[in-house]
Amino acid sequence: MEPGTASRSVIVPADPNRPRPQDGELRIVSLRRGATAETRDPGELHALLADEETRVWIDLTDPSSAVVESIGSLIGLHPLIAEDIIERNERAKVELVDDVIHIVIFALTRAEETETHEIDFVLGNHFLLSAHPAGWDPRSVHQLKLGFGTILARGPDFLLWALADGVVDGYFPVFDQFADEIDEVQDDIIDNATPATLQHVFRLKRELIRIRHVIAPTREIFGRLTGREFELIGDAQVFYFRDIYDHLIRLTDEFDSFRELVAGALDVYLSTINNNLSAIMKRLTAVTVVLAGIGAIGGLFGMSQATPALSGQEGFGFWAITIGAVAFASIAVAILRRISWI
Numbered sequence: 001m002e003p004g005t006a007s008r009s010v011i012v013p014a015d016p017n018r019p020r021p022q023d024g025e026l027r028i029v030s031l032r033r034g035a036t037a038e039t040r041d042p043g044e045l046h047a048l049l050a051d052e053e054t055r056v057w058i059d060l061t062d063p064s065s066a067v068v069e070s071i072g073s074l075i076g077l078h079p080l081i082a083e084d085i086i087e088r089n090e091r092a093k094v095e096l097v098d099d100v101i102h103i104v105i106f107a108l109t110r111a112e113e114t115e116t117h118e119i120d121f122v123l124g125n126h127f128l129l130s131a132h133p134a135g136w137d138p139r140s141v142h143q144l145k146l147g148f149g150t151i152l153a154r155g156p157d158f159l160l161w162a163l164a165d166g167v168v169d170g171y172f173p174v175f176d177q178f179a180d181e182i183d184e185v186q187d188d189i190i191d192n193a194t195p196a197t198l199q200h201v202f203r204l205k206r207e208l209i210r211i212r213h214v215i216a217p218t219r220e221i222f223g224r225l226t227g228r229e230f231e232l233i234g235d236a237q238v239f240y241f242r243d244i245y246d247h248l249i250r251l252t253d254e255f256d257s258f259r260e261l262v263a264g265a266l267d268v269y270l271s272t273i274n275n276n277l278s279a280i281m282k283r284l285t286a287v288t289v290v291l292a293g294i295g296a297i298g299g300l301f302g303m304s305q306a307t308p309a310l311s312g313q314e315g316f317g318f319w320a321i322t323i324g325a326v327a328f329a330s331i332a333v334a335i336l337r338r339i340s341w342i
Contacts, residue, residue, distance in 0.1 A: 025067050029057040031152035038148075045074050049127060055152040056127040057159055060085075062134050075127060085120045085131045092217035094224055100124045101232055103160075103221060106214045107136040107167050108174045114207045116214055119167060121160055123232050128156035130163060141166030157233050161240045168218070168244050168251075175254055178207070182261050189265055193272040201269060204262050208255070215255055219248040286336040293332060294325045 028045055029038045032054040048056050058071060065086045072082040078097045084090050090104045103121040108114055117136045122129040130138065138144065143162035144151065151159050185204065188197045222245040224230075226238055233241065336342045 025061055025063050026071070027059040027061075029059070029148045029152070031055045031149055034149070034153075036147070036149040036152070042070060042074065045071070049075060052126055054126065055156055055159075057148070057152065057156070058127060058129045059138060060129070060131040063131055068131070071129070075122075075124065075129065077122065077129075081120075081122060088118045088133075090118065090120075092214060092221060094221045096230060099232075101230055103164075105164065105167055105218050105221065107132070108171050108211070108214060109135060110174045110177050113203065114174060114178070114210055116210060121163070123156055123160050125232065126156060128159050128163075136167070136170075138163055138166070142169075155234060155237070157237045158240070161237055161244070164222075165240070165244050168247050171215075171247075171251055174211075175251065175258075178204075178211075178258060179254075182258060182265065186261070186265050186268065189269045189272055193269050193276070198269055201262065201266050204265075208259055208262060211255060215248065215251055219245065219252060222248060282341040286333075286341040289336065290329050290332050293328050 026040055026042060027038065028040065028042070028048070029036065030048050032048070032051065045056070045058070048054050058075070060067065060071065063071075063085070068082050068085050071077070072079075076098075077100075081097055081100075081102045084102070084104070092105050094101065094103045096102075101121075101123040103123070105119055105121075107117040107119055109117065115135070117133050119130065119132040119136060132138070141163055143165060151162055182204065185197065185200050188200070222241055225233055226242045226245050228235070228238060333342065
């Protein structure tokens with residue numbers, strides 16, 4: 001099915017009492033009779049949506065609840081979808097509501113830690129609504145460099161693919177940074193296993209859980225979008241969505257590798273700590289052997305008479321035993337060093 005053949009959403013006239021969106025919150029791009037236009041005036045949206053031959057992209061950046069409700073009334077958005085967009089606490093999902101598809105996916109960025117940014121898409125017969133935080137900029141999507149006219153000419157479902165592909169492509173740099181950090185923490189564990197290194201490992205484990213909550217359901221989303229389950233996704237675009245699905249399979253494999261590496265890093269840390277403890281116990285045992293041997297000789301031969309011996313009142317016996325004790329200690333130290341206990 002080609003874009004633009006499904007039944008159209010009900011258009012409800014805008015309430016004139018609703019607050020107007022502020023600059024930066026709303027951007028409307030339309031393709032009408034081969035001409036591309038861009039506006040921030042929601043008053044033009046009703047006329048654009050009334051023309052079934054016009055393809056429209058409605059982009060909301062950090063929209064307030066009033067803006068979402070205002071735009072939602074124009075495109076006939078279900079109240080539950082509007083509520084999901086306003087609250088921004090949804091899981092990644094895809095669902096058909098009335099005659100539109102609501103998709104929730106997450107962009108990933110990474111500075112000190114991996115952060116997620118919820119992005120909502122609402123795909124209608126000849127329009128696409130996107131709502132996202134300022135942390136993700138759709139203008140950075142490289143497919144849009146082809147021009148809005150070229151993208152919209154192939155339908156709003158193709159625009160959905162272009163934006164979603166940009167989101168998924170953004171996962172790869174995050175994964176590359178994550179791989180580099182895993183290599184770094186592995187080196188730290190081997191060189192200097194400290195409590196700070198252990199905290200680093202546990203932070204990576206928390207990040208992996210956060211990433212899993214994004215990657216796993218997103219893969220399911222695009223698995224459904226490639227299954228010709230939704231009429232609003234044209235047959236010509238299924239191949240493109242399958243490409244995103246293939247990328248997610250690759251990312252899932254990398255994620256599994258990361259999870260194994262982090263788990264292995266924790267095992268290496270525990271092994272390193274145990275090895276260090278064993279080395280310390282060996283050294284303490286070696287010191288005990290040397291000192292205990294000297295103490296045993298001293299106690300056996302009554303070396304409490306050291307003061308008379310040092311004053312010249314005792315014979316050579318004291319000095320012979322002392323030399324013997326030193327010789328024993330030297331031999332013990334040599335043997336313990338040879339077996340790497342000291």
